[in-house]
Amino acid sequence: MKNLFISFFTLGASLVLNAQDKLMVNYESRMEVDADAMMKQFSANSTSNVDVKQFEKAILESMTRPTYYHLRIDQNESVFQQEERIQNEQPKEPGGVLVVMYGGGTGILYKNLQEQQSLRSQDAFSKSFLVRDELKKYDWKISKESKEILGYEVRKAEAIIDSTSSIVAWYAPKLPYKNGPAEYQGLPGLILELEVSRLMDDSPEKTIFLAESISVDKNQEPIKKPTKGQ
Template sequence: MKKYLIPFLILTSMSLFAQEKLIVEYESRIEFDVNKGFVMTTTTDGGSSNTKIGANKEMEDKLKEAMNKPSYYNLILTPDESEFKIVEKVTNDQPSEGGMQIKISSGGGTTYKNLKEKISLKAVSSFNQDFLISDSLQNYDWKITRESKEILGYEVRKAEAIADSITNIIAWYAPKLTYKDGPDVYSGLPGLIMEIEINSDSQQKGKRKISYKAISLNVINDKKGIERPKKGKKLTQDEFTKWNKEQMEKMKEMYGGGVDKD
C-alpha cells in the first residue's frame, strides 16, 4: 500500500493546483506631455471613440491633476489563461463648474489571453457595437538583468525589451510565481509580471509612460476556467482601427466637427 502513497500525493497536489486562480490587483498610472495634446475617449449612444484634442492652460491643469489619480485593474489567471479588466472605484470627485471631469486610464474593456494558443482577445464597445479584437501575443525579446527588489513580499527581477522604434519596456517579474503572464497584453517572462513600465517617445506625441504595479495578490480555489469572451464581431486590431476611423469621419461630417483622429 505504501508504494501508492507518493503518486497519490503528487496527483492530489496537481489537482488542487489546477483548481487555483490567482487574482492580482494593479495600480496603473499614465504620464504624458500635455503640451502635445491628448487622446480623449468619449461615449455616444453607448459607444466609445477616440479624439485628439489640443490642451489650453485650463485643460493642462486638469490633465495634470488627473494624472495624479491612478486607475485600478484586476488580473485573474490560471497557468494558461487570464482575464484583465478595469476595477471601478467609488470616488467623491465632482465635475467642475463647467461640467468637465477628466479621468485618465490605459483603456477599458476586458482582455483575455491564452498562453498555449498565444492569442489575445479584447472585448470592447464602440459606437454602440460590440467587438472582439483578436491578436497574437507579441514575442518580446526580453533581456533579463541582475537587478532585483521586492514587491508584496516577493523577490522580483528586472527585465527589459524594445517593443518598436519609439517604445521600450521595463518589467519586474517574480520567479517564485510561475505564471508567465502579466497585466494587459504583456507576458513571456519566467514568472508573473508584478510591475511594468511602457515608455514611448515620438515627435508627434512627445514622451508617454504607462505603468502597472501589483498592490494585492490573492489565491482562490475555483474549478472553473477563465471564460473566453464570445460576444461581439471579431476583428483584428488593424481592422478595428480602420472601422473606428471611418465612424469618426461619419460623425465629423454629421456634426461638422473639427477634431483630429489618432
C-alpha cells in the same frame, strides 16, 4: 501531479499553491507624462475659448489619475479587466474644470498562452466587438537586478517594442505564471510591476502597472473566453 503542492515562503509573503490553482492579482495603473511638453503641445493646438491654463491642468490631472485592474490567471489562461470605481471627484479649485478621461482598457482581455492567442472584448461607437489576435512576443533581456514587491523577490527584464517604445518589467520567479497585466507576458514568473515608455509627438510618457495584492482565487469557475461582440 494533482496532489503536488508548492510552498513559497519569501520575506514575509507566503502562498501555498496547488499546480491547478488560479490567482487573482490586483494592479494599480497610472501615467507619468512630461507636463511641460504636453502643455506646450496642447496650447499650440488649442482653438478653444476656455481658460487654456485651467483646461490644461484639468487634462493633466485626469491623465495621471490612477485606474485599477484585476488579472485572473491559471497556468495557461487569463482574463484582465478594469475595475469600475465610482469617481466622486470635484475640481480642486472653485470654478475649476474637471475632465474625466476613459482609456481603451475598459474591455476584457483574454489570453491563452498555450494557443498563443488573445481575444479582446471592447465596446466602441455603441457597439460591442471581439478582436482576435496572436500574443505579442517580446525579446526580453533579463538582468541580475532585483528588488522586493509585496514580499516577493522580483527580477528586472527589459524589451524594445519599436523605435519609440520600450518596456521594463519586474517578475517574481517564485510565482511560476508566465503572465502579466495587459498584453504583456512571456517571462519565467508573474509580472508584478510593468513600465511602458513611449515617445508621443516628442512628448515622453509612461504607463505603469503595480501589483497591489495577490491571492489564491477561491472561485472554482474556469477562466472563460469573452463572447460578447461582433
